[in-house]
Amino acid sequence: MGLSAYLALAAVIFSIGLFGVMTRRNAVGILLGIELMLNAVNINLVAFSRFHGDVTGMVLTVFAICITVAEVALGLAIVILLFRTRRTAMADHVDWLKG
Amino acid sequence: MTLEVVGFWVLAVLLVGSALAVVLTKNLFHSVLWLALALTGTAGIFLMLEAEFLAGVQILLYAGGVVTVVVFAIVVTERLVGTRLAHTSRRVLAGGAVAAVFLGVMLDILARAPLAPVMVPMGADPTKLIGMALMTRFLLPFELLAVLLLVSLLAASYLARPEE
Amino acid sequence: MMLTVLLTPITVFLLLALVAPLRRSGRPAAFISILGALGTFGAAVQTWVLVDRLDAPIQRVWTWLPDSQGALATVGYLADEQSAIMILLVTLVSLLVQIYSLGYLSDEPAPAIGRYYVYQSLFAFSMLGLVLAPNLVQLFICWELVGLCSYLLIGFWYKKPSASRAAVKAFWTTKAGDVGLLIGIVLLWRHTGTFDFGELQQMAGAGLVGVDGLALITFCIYLGAAGKSAQFPLHIWLPDAMEGPTPVSALIHAATMVTAGVYLLVRMAFLFALTPDVLLLVAWVGAGTALMAAILACAQNDIKRVLAYSTVSQLGYMMTAIGAGFASAGFFHLLTHGVFKALLFLGAGAVIHAVGTNDITHMGGLARRMPQTMIVFLVGTLSLAGVPLFAGFLSKEEILAGVWAGGLTGPFVMLLMGAFLTAFYMFRVVFLTFFVKPAHASGHGHGHAPHDAPMTMGLPLWVLAAASMTIGIYFMLHHPAEAVEAPGWLAPVATGVALGGIALAWATFQRQIINAESLARATGPLRTVAAHGFWVDEAFVAVYRGILMTLAALVGWVDRYIVDGVLNVISAWTVSGGDGLRRIQTGKVQDYVLAVGAGVVAILWWLRGTM
Numbered sequence: 001m002g003l004s005a006y007l008a009l010a011a012v013i014f015s016i017g018l019f020g021v022m023t024r025r026n027a028v029g030i031l032l033g034i035e036l037m038l039n040a041v042n043i044n045l046v047a048f049s050r051f052h053g054d055v056t057g058m059v060l061t062v063f064a065i066c067i068t069v070a071e072v073a074l075g076l077a078i079v080i081l082l083f084r085t086r087r088t089a090m091a092d093h094v095d096w097l098k099g
Numbered sequence: 100m101t102l103e104v105v106g107f108w109v110l111a112v113l114l115v116g117s118a119l120a121v122v123l124t125k126n127l128f129h130s131v132l133w134l135a136l137a138l139t140g141t142a143g144i145f146l147m148l149e150a151e152f153l154a155g156v157q158i159l160l161y162a163g164g165v166v167t168v169v170v171f172a173i174v175v176t177e178r179l180v181g182t183r184l185a186h187t188s189r190r191v192l193a194g195g196a197v198a199a200v201f202l203g204v205m206l207d208i209l210a211r212a213p214l215a216p217v218m219v220p221m222g223a224d225p226t227k228l229i230g231m232a233l234m235t236r237f238l239l240p241f242e243l244l245a246v247l248l249l250v251s252l253l254a255a256s257y258l259a260r261p262e263e
Numbered sequence: 264m265m266l267t268v269l270l271t272p273i274t275v276f277l278l279l280a281l282v283a284p285l286r287r288s289g290r291p292a293a294f295i296s297i298l299g300a301l302g303t304f305g306a307a308v309q310t311w312v313l314v315d316r317l318d319a320p321i322q323r324v325w326t327w328l329p330d331s332q333g334a335l336a337t338v339g340y341l342a343d344e345q346s347a348i349m350i351l352l353v354t355l356v357s358l359l360v361q362i363y364s365l366g367y368l369s370d371e372p373a374p375a376i377g378r379y380y381v382y383q384s385l386f387a388f389s390m391l392g393l394v395l396a397p398n399l400v401q402l403f404i405c406w407e408l409v410g411l412c413s414y415l416l417i418g419f420w421y422k423k424p425s426a427s428r429a430a431v432k433a434f435w436t437t438k439a440g441d442v443g444l445l446i447g448i449v450l451l452w453r454h455t456g457t458f459d460f461g462e463l464q465q466m467a468g469a470g471l472v473g474v475d476g477l478a479l480i481t482f483c484i485y486l487g488a489a490g491k492s493a494q495f496p497l498h499i500w501l502p503d504a505m506e507g508p509t510p511v512s513a514l515i516h517a518a519t520m521v522t523a524g525v526y527l528l529v530r531m532a533f534l535f536a537l538t539p540d541v542l543l544l545v546a547w548v549g550a551g552t553a554l555m556a557a558i559l560a561c562a563q564n565d566i567k568r569v570l571a572y573s574t575v576s577q578l579g580y581m582m583t584a585i586g587a588g589f590a591s592a593g594f595f596h597l598l599t600h601g602v603f604k605a606l607l608f609l610g611a612g613a614v615i616h617a618v619g620t621n622d623i624t625h626m627g628g629l630a631r632r633m634p635q636t637m638i639v640f641l642v643g644t645l646s647l648a649g650v651p652l653f654a655g656f657l658s659k660e661e662i663l664a665g666v667w668a669g670g671l672t673g674p675f676v677m678l679l680m681g682a683f684l685t686a687f688y689m690f691r692v693v694f695l696t697f698f699v700k701p702a703h704a705s706g707h708g709h710g711h712a713p714h715d716a717p718m719t720m721g722l723p724l725w726v727l728a729a730a731s732m733t734i735g736i737y738f739m740l741h742h743p744a745e746a747v748e749a750p751g752w753l754a755p756v757a758t759g760v761a762l763g764g765i766a767l768a769w770a771t772f773q774r775q776i777i778n779a780e781s782l783a784r785a786t787g788p789l790r791t792v793a794a795h796g797f798w799v800d801e802a803f804v805a806v807y808r809g810i811l812m813t814l815a816a817l818v819g820w821v822d823r824y825i826v827d828g829v830l831n832v833i834s835a836w837t838v839s840g841g842d843g844l845r846r847i848q849t850g851k852v853q854d855y856v857l858a859v860g861a862g863v864v865a866i867l868w869w870l871r872g873t874m
Contacts, residue, residue, distance in 0.1 A: 001107045002216040006144070007209050009111050013118050013137075015202035020122030022194035022857050025187050028127060028173060030853070032134050035165065036118050039141050042157075050148045053219030055228040059237050061153055062229065065160055066244050070251035072165050076172040077258035083176050092189060092851045099848030190857065197860040204867045211874055 006047035014040035027079045027089045031072065038068050106147060114140040125187070127173060135166040149218070152226035265321060265340045265395065267306040268350060272388035275299035279381045286381060289373025290365075296380035297361045300387060304354040307347075314347040322461065324397055336458055341397035345594060349394045349526060352601045353519050355730075357387045359723035360514040363609055366719035367510050367616055379419060379508070386412035390519050394526065398458040399448045402527070406444070406491070409520045410437050416515060417507040429503035436500035440490015444527075447483025451534075454480060460530060467533045478538045484531060485545055492524030492578045495552040496799050501575055505567040509612030512567060517574050517608050518601035525581040525597050532590035546586025546666070550674030550681075553579030557684035561691070565621045566611045569692055573647065574604060576681055580662050583674050589665030596658035599734055603646035603654050606727035610640035613716040613724065614696060623695040630697040635715045637697045639728040644693050646731045648686035649761045651754075654734040660757050667750065679760055686764025694772040 013036055020033025042061050049057025083089055117140060120133040138161040145154035188194075221228060233241050275296050279286045286292050314321060324339030342350075361383055368376055389408035396402035418430030452458055455472055466472050488494075493501040504516050515521070528535060528545070535542050553576045560572035577600050584593035613636045618626055630637045646653040649660070659682065666675045715721065771777045 001104060003214040004209050004212075005107065006148070007214065008206060009114065009144070011202060011205040011209065012115055015198045015205070016115070016118040016122055018201060018860055019194050019198035022197065022853055022860060023188040023191050024122065024853075025189050026127060028169065028176075029122075029130060031169070032121055032130055035134060035161075036121060036137065039138065039161075042153075043141060043144055046145055046148050046150050046153060050150065050218045050221075051215040053221055055221065055225060055232050058150055058153060058225060058229050059232045061150075062156065062233070063237075063240065063244060065153075065156055066248060069160055069165060070248055072168060073255040074251050074258070076168060077255040079172065080176060080259045089176060091853055094852070095850030097848070098850030099845040190853070193857060194860075197857060197864060201860065201864050201867065204864060204871055208867065208871050208874065211871075 003047055003051040007044060010040040010043040010047070013037075013043070025090050025092055027082065027091050028076070030091055031075045031079070034075075035068065035072070038064060103147070106143075110140055110143045110147065114144070123188075128170070131166060131169050131173065134169075135162050138162045138166070149221075150225055152229060265306075265310055265323070265342050268303055268310060268354070268391055269340065269388065269395065271299045271303045271306065272384045272391065276381060276384035276388055279377065279384060286377035287374045289376040292377040293361070293365055293380050296384050297358070297365070299384060300354065300358040300361050303387060303391070304358045307350045307354040310342050311347045311351050314342050314344065320344075320461075322397055327400075336400040337398055338401050339397050340395040341460060342395060345526075345529060346394050348598060350391055352598055353387070353390050353394060356514055356518040356601060356605045356727075357383070357390075359726055360510045360605070360609070363513075363612070363720050363723040364508070364510040366717045367612055368508065375419075379416075382412055382415045382419070383514075386416070386515065386520075390523070393523055397460060399451070399460075400458045402530075403445065403448055406487070406523065406527075407441065409515070409523060410434065410441065410491075413437070413504070413515050413520055416511040417504045419508055419511065420506070423506065426506040429500075429506040433500040433504045436497055437490040440487045440497055443483045443485075443490070444487020447480050447485075447487065450476075450480045450483060464533050467537065472534070472537060474537055477534070478541055481531070481535050481538045481541045482544070484527065485535075485541060488524030488527050488582075489548070490524070491527075492521050492582065493552075493575045494524070494548050494579065494582060495555060496802070498552060498556065498575045499799050499803065502568050502571040505565070505571050509567065509608060509615060512571070513605045513608030513612065516571065517604040521574060521578060522581070522597045522601060525578060525585065525593055528582070528585045529590045529594045529597075532585065535585070536588065542586050542588060543671075544586070546583050546669070546671050546674050549579045549582030549584075549586055550666075550671075550677040551579070552576070553583060553681040554677040554684075557681040557688065560688040561684060564624050566614065566623050566626075566692060566696065567608075567621055569623070569688060570604070570607055570611060573607075573685065573689065576685065577604065577647070580659065580678060580681070583671075583678060584662040584665050587666045587669030587671050587674070589662070589669065592658070592661040592665040596655075596662055599646070599654040599658040599731075602727055602734065603643045603731045606639060606724065606731060607643040607647065609720070609724055609727065610636055610643060613720055614640075616716060616720070623692055626696045627699045628697070633697075633715045635721060636724070639724040640697070641693060642728040642731055644689045646735065647689055648765060649682055649757060650765075651758055652732075652735050652739060654731040656735060656757075657738045660754055663757055664750070664753055667753065679756070682757060683760045683764045686761040687768045690765045690768035691772055694768060698773055 017033045017036030017038075017040060020036060021030050022033075024030050024033060042064055045057040045061045045064065047057075049055060049061075079089055082094065086094065088094070114137055117133045117137040121130050121137060124130050124133060138157060142154040142157040142162070145151075145157060279292050279296065285295070310321075320341060320343035322339065322341045324337040326334035327338045328335040361380070364379065364383070368379060371379070386409060389405045389412055393402055393405035393409060396405060414430050414434040417433050418427050420426045421430075448458070451463075454476065455463060455466055457463060457466075463472075490497045501516060501521065505512055507516070535545070556572045556576035556579060560569050560576065563569045563572060577596070581593035581596050581600070584590070584596065614626065614629065614633065615621055617633060617636075618629070620626070642653065646655040649656045663675065663678060663682075666678060716724070767777075
């Protein structure tokens with residue numbers, strides 16, 4: 001399998017994740033979509049790294065995974081806070097900045 | 100039809116299927132479980148790309164850590180609100196259209212791009228290389244990452260602290 | 264010595280203007296100013312004697328605006344025959360008026376008296392600077408300065424609305440002419456390259472001044488002169504200017520400033536001689552003004568307004584003489600008129616001061632109470648009427664002779680009619696004021712019986728009366744070399760016309776053989792017209808309403824509906840656009856994500872196109 005196969009697979013997963021971010025009403029669901037998108041990015045990084053014989057991509061993947069963990073932790077904390085203050089986890093119920 | 104090709108297609112179907120399930124299922128808890136499956140599938144892809152260390156990290160951190168945290172979060176919030184969390188979608192058509200057009204354009208670009216057909220040998224064990232790179236060239240970002248984790252840990256525990 | 268003439272009044276002005284306590288002290292300031300005026304008069308006499316002895320102009324100039332070829336403009340003085348005698352008149356009347364004002368304004372508070380003398384000193388300086396100006400630039404600057412002083416002095420009682428309105432009216436009306444003068448001066452400079460009178464005269468004498476386009480220049484200069492010297496239709500400010508104190512009217516609006524226009528034309532006569540069309544216009548307008556103002560003077564009951572219209576009329580005589588090509592005759596009349604009109608105004612001031620009203624129908628029988636005033640006023644009136652042995656007779660006859668010799672029969676007849684009316688309206692004033700029994704008993708209702716003016720006011724009157732008589736008798740005996748020999752019938756005709764006017768006035772107002780009302784009715788519509796000042800003011804108002812206001816309304820409409828309308832439409836679009844665009848800010852994070860996704864797709868599409 002060539003590089004294009006891996007990149008295509010990553011693109012499909014990224015699109016699915018994007019769809020999830022754009023459509024899920026629940027804030028936790030949006031977070032899950034973001035996870036999918038980041039995964040697709042990781043697949044891209046590793047694939048490029050292997051097909052170019054350069055380890056940098058893999059190192060970046062390590063970073064990306066770690067940052068994702070931090071992001072999830074913070075995102076969930078925000079969801080809990082939102083729940084406490086607004087009694088909802090629905091992203092479309094939060095529109096303080098409506099024009 | 101080599102074993103590699105068969106394995107890739109199996110993993111690809113598994114990944115795409117579980118990803119779709121993550122964004123489409125009506126049950127938030129199931130959604131998380133499908134995500135765990137998709138992350139595990141990604142670890143399989145890493146294995147195919149001969150990145151065993153990353154596959155391990157993926158399973159341990161994501162499938163183990165992240166999913167556990169999310170499940171905890173769902174349980175905690177459901178207990179706070181006392182009902183099941185609704186898990187519906189909105190603007191499915193618009194979102195689907197944007198995502199589909201995005202995918203189409205991406206695939207079109209990928210089809211045109213001159214991409215390497217075969218893997219290049221790394222010259223050494225990738226795990227060892229990653230370790231060497233982290234300790235030499237990427238040492239400063241690596242240390243900063245540690246700070247980032249600490250900060251986000253503190254921030255998360257501050258934000259989610261019990262109400263006074 | 265010439266510098267003394269200029270520097271004395273300006274020093275007094277600066278001293279009084281800058282040292283506020285001195286100015287507010289009133290009478291001390293007045294004494295300083297009078298002392299200065301006395302010194303100026305002395306210096307002027309010396310100058311006159313010197314110029315007369317040397318028989319040549321004395322000139323001294325300093326470079327003011329430097330230029331690549333010497334000086335663009337200079338300042339200095341030019342004392343020749345004309346300016347020497349003119350400063351004599353200016354300083355004499357100025358001195359007498361300042362002394363007279365001491366008595367006339369004795370009821371005013373001290374600061375007001377100080378202010379009055381500051382203006383007087385500034386006026387003396389400006390007028391002398393104008394007369395002695397060796398070039399047109401200095402003349403114009405002083406020309407504006409005397410206009411300013413006129414404005415300040417007309418509005419001396421600035422708390423009186425009519426006075427401040429009259430001041431503004433005088434300022435604007437003369438300013439309308441001054442714009443013409445400024446344009447004329449600049450055009451003349453472009454035409455000849457110099458402002459200097461001497462150089463201009465040499466060039467004109469050598470035939471170096473091109474006639475092409477010169478008519479426009481002389482016309483513009485004439486506009487300035489017409490504004491200052493109250494020629495039709497710019498005469499409207501002068502009757503209103505009588506709102507100022509009477510001594511001011513005597514000095515500025517009879518003897519000196521208003522004659523500046525005539526003086527300017529006399530100065531520039533060599534140039535006007537090159538443009539006969541403009542001269543003809545000057546003559547006709549002058550004659551028309553003389554006759555019209557004389558008619559108007561007959562319809563006035565305010566003694567000062569009668570004198571004001573009389574001044575307009577006499578300025579018309581001078582202008583006609585200049586227009587006929589005999590500038591010297593006009594200048595001669597300017598000088599004699601300056602003396603006797605100042606006398607008349609000061610006499611009228613004494614009457615007003617004593618009676619407390621301007622209305623001649625409220626006066627009467629004052630001859631017995633104010634005999635001195637009556638005598639000097641009669642001297643002035645006889646002068647103005649042009650009776651032999653008095654100052655006005657010779658100068659008026661010379662003008663008539665000049666106009667006749669110039670072949671201007673129409674203006675000549677008009678001037679003759681004007682002379683008849685002059686005698687009539689002046690003696691109407693004399694009879695109504697001094698001789699007939701007062702028609703309205705309320706005239707003397709301010710407490711004490713009217714009596715002759717105090718010494719400070721009486722002395723100037725007698726000096727001026729003596730001067731009028733002296734000039735008249737002196738020139739009867741030493742007949743000056745006239746530019747034109749008057750036809751033999753002219754003197755008897757002129758005298759007859761004057762005596763006829765006097766006789767008509769005597770018959771109407773003194774003997775009352777002729778009923779004044781039926782006489783007025785006999786003139787029919789003319790009287791109605793005259794009572795309204797020939798509707799000149801109304802014409803100005805109509806022009807203002809009709810043209811300016813229409814234009815302003817149009818501009819206002821354009822501004823309100825087109826300029827503002829465009830802006831309102833734009834702002835309405837902005838508001839409604841903002842209101843519409845507001846809706847896309849849903850505040851929901853996923854809508855933004857959708858937009859970001861669409862944006863990313865667009866960028867990708869563009870990248871794909873570049874591949």
